[in-house]
Amino acid sequence: MxxxxxxxxxxxxxxxxxxxxxxxxxxxxxxxxxxxxxxxxxxxxxxxxxxxxxxxxxxxxxxxxxxxxxxxxxxxxxxxxxxxxxxxxxxxxxxxxxxxxxxxxxxxxxxxxDRVPALEDIDEAIAAGTVRLCAVCDAYEARDEVIGVLAPAQAAIGHAAFLRTFSRQVCALASDGDAADPALRRRASDAGVQLWPAPQRLALVDGACQVYFADGRRLRLDTLYPALxxxxxxxxxxxxxxxxxxxxxxxxxxxxxxxxxxxxxxxxxxxxxxxxxxxxxxxxxxxxxxxxxxxxxxx
Ligand SMILES: Cc1cc2nc3c(=O)[nH]c(=O)nc-3n(C[C@H](O)[C@H](O)[C@H](O)COP(=O)(O)OP(=O)(O)OC[C@H]3O[C@@H](n4cnc5c(N)ncnc54)[C@H](O)[C@@H]3O)c2cc1C
CATH class of the missing domain: 3.50.50.60 (FAD/NAD(P)-binding domain)
Structure with missing residues (x-):
C-alpha cells in the first residue's frame, strides 16, 4: 500500500x-x-x-x-x-x-x-439486435418491427405502450402469467397492445425470437425487450x-x-x-x- x-x-x-x-x-x-x-x-x-x-x-x-x-x-x-x-x-x-x-x-x-431472460445464445441475440435492453437507446432501430416486451404484466403493458410510438405490432408478454385478468386486458387494449401469457420457452431462430407458450401457440418477434x-x-x-x-x-x-x-x-x-x-x-x-x-x- x-x-x-x-x-x-x-x-x-x-x-x-x-x-x-x-x-x-x-x-x-x-x-x-x-x-x-x-x-x-x-x-x-x-x-x-x-x-x-x-x-x-x-x-x-x-x-x-x-x-x-x-x-x-x-x-x-x-x-x-x-x-x-x-x-x-x-x-x-x-x-x-x-x-x-x-x-x-x-x-x-x-x-x-441487467436481468436477462433464459434464452440460449443470449449474447448472440443481443449482438444481432434481436434482444434489446434499452428502449430509450434503440427503439428507433426496431421501428415497424414485431416487438415483444417481457415483464410482469403491469410493467410489460407500460413498456409496450411506450414502444407503440415505434411500431403498430407490440406484444406484452406477462412474465407473471397474469394475462387473463380483464382489467389488464382492457388496459392493454386501450394502449393498442396485445397481451400474451408467460412464455414457456424463448429461442433464437433465423435471427428472430421465437416464443413458445404452454398451450402450444407460438409467436415470432423481430425484437424482444426484456424489462426485468x-x-x-x-x-x-x-x-x-x-x-x-x-x-x-x-x-x-x-x-x-x-x-x-x-x-x-x-x-x-x-x-x-x-x-x-x-x-x-x-x-x-x-x-x-x-x-x-x-x-x-x-x-
Ligand atoms: C444492449 C445495451 C444497449 C445499450 N445502448 C445504449 C445506447 O445506444 N445509448 C446509450 O446512451 N446507452 C446505451 N446503453 C446503456 C449504457 O450502456 C449505460 O448507460 C452505460 O454503460 C452506463 O455507464 P456506467 O459507466 O455507469 O456503467 P457501466 O458501463 O456498466 O460500467 C460499470 C463498470 O464498473 C465495474 N464494476 C462494478 N462493480 C465494481 C467493483 N466493485 N469494483 C470494480 N469495478 C466494478 C463493472 O465491471 C463495469 O466495468 C445500452 C445498454 C445495453 C445493455
Whole structure:
C-alpha cells in the first residue's frame, strides 16, 4: 500500500468512470481506476443516439476510445473488483481482498447488471439486435418491427405502450402469467397492445425470437425487450451507510455526492436515465466537484 493517498479512487471503468478519470487527470489529480471489466456498454452492437457519432458506434469501440483518452493523460488502471470500502478521518481505504488503496475521495461508477431472460445464445441475440435492453437507446432501430416486451404484466403493458410510438405490432408478454385478468386486458387494449401469457420457452431462430407458450401457440418477434430490471451495483455505497432508493440506486445531490462526505456516485448506479450521455454528464460534474473540494494542487 502506497503511503501517499490518491486524490480520488474511481471504481468502475465504463463511460462514467473513464470520463471522470480523464477530467481528474486533466485537473492534474492523482487518480486510479479500478475495474472489474463488465461495462454494460460492451453489449451495445451499435449506438445511434450517442452524441458525436452520426453513423453509430459499437459499445466496445466507444469504451476503447474513452479508455484511450484517459490513458493519454496517464491514468493508471487496475483490473480488479473492489470488495471493501472503509471510511476514516483522512478519506477511504479500498481493498480487493489482497491489495489496499488509500484515497481522499472515491467516485463509484459501478453501474448495474441487467436481468436477462433464459434464452440460449443470449449474447448472440443481443449482438444481432434481436434482444434489446434499452428502449430509450434503440427503439428507433426496431421501428415497424414485431416487438415483444417481457415483464410482469403491469410493467410489460407500460413498456409496450411506450414502444407503440415505434411500431403498430407490440406484444406484452406477462412474465407473471397474469394475462387473463380483464382489467389488464382492457388496459392493454386501450394502449393498442396485445397481451400474451408467460412464455414457456424463448429461442433464437433465423435471427428472430421465437416464443413458445404452454398451450402450444407460438409467436415470432423481430425484437424482444426484456424489462426485468437490473441489479444495481451499490453494495460498496450501502456498506458505508450511503442512502439508496427503493430500487437500490445510490441517492446523490446536485454535485453527485452521496450522503457520505467524499463519496460520489455517477452513471447507471445512480437513479436517473441510464444513458451514456447522462453517465458522461455525471462524470464531468462529479470530477469537477471533487477537484474543487480537495486542497489546491498549485504547481
Ligand atoms: C444492449 C445495451 C444497449 C445499450 N445502448 C445504449 C445506447 O445506444 N445509448 C446509450 O446512451 N446507452 C446505451 N446503453 C446503456 C449504457 O450502456 C449505460 O448507460 C452505460 O454503460 C452506463 O455507464 P456506467 O459507466 O455507469 O456503467 P457501466 O458501463 O456498466 O460500467 C460499470 C463498470 O464498473 C465495474 N464494476 C462494478 N462493480 C465494481 C467493483 N466493485 N469494483 C470494480 N469495478 C466494478 C463493472 O465491471 C463495469 O466495468 C445500452 C445498454 C445495453 C445493455
Amino acid at each position: 502506497s503511503n501517499t493517498p490518491l486524490d480520488c479512487l474511481i471504481v468502475g471503468a465504463g463511460p462514467a468512470g473513464l470520463t471522470a478519470a480523464t477530467y481528474l487527470a486533466r485537473f492534474r489529480r492523482h487518480v486510479l481506476l479500478a475495474d472489474a471489466g463488465a461495462s454494460r456498454a460492451r453489449w451495445i452492437p451499435a449506438s445511434h443516439n450517442c452524441p458525436g457519432f452520426p453513423f453509430g458506434v459499437g459499445g466496445n469501440e466507444l469504451l476503447a476510445r474513452f479508455r484511450l483518452q484517459a490513458q493519454a493523460y496517464g491514468v493508471p488502471e487496475v483490473h480488479t473488483r473492489i470488495t471493501q470500502l472503509a471510511r476514516h478521518a483522512d478519506g477511504f481505504t479500498a481493498s480487493d481482498g489482497e491489495r489496499h488503496w488509500q484515497a481522499r475521495t472515491v467516485i463509484l461508477a459501478t453501474g448495474v447488471i 430490471g437490473a441489479e444495481v451495483q451499490s453494495g460498496l455505497a450501502s456498506a458505508l451507510g450511503a442512502t439508496l432508493d427503493a430500487e437500490g440506486a445510490v441517492v446523490v445531490d446536485d454535485h453527485l455526492q452521496t450522503s457520505v462526505p467524499g463519496l460520489h456516485a455517477i452513471g447507471d448506479v445512480v437513479s436517473s436515465l441510464n444513458q451514456i450521455s447522462v453517465a458522461v454528464g455525471h462524470a464531468a460534474i462529479a470530477a469537477t466537484t471533487v477537484h474543487r473540494r480537495l486542497p489546491r494542487n498549485y504547481c
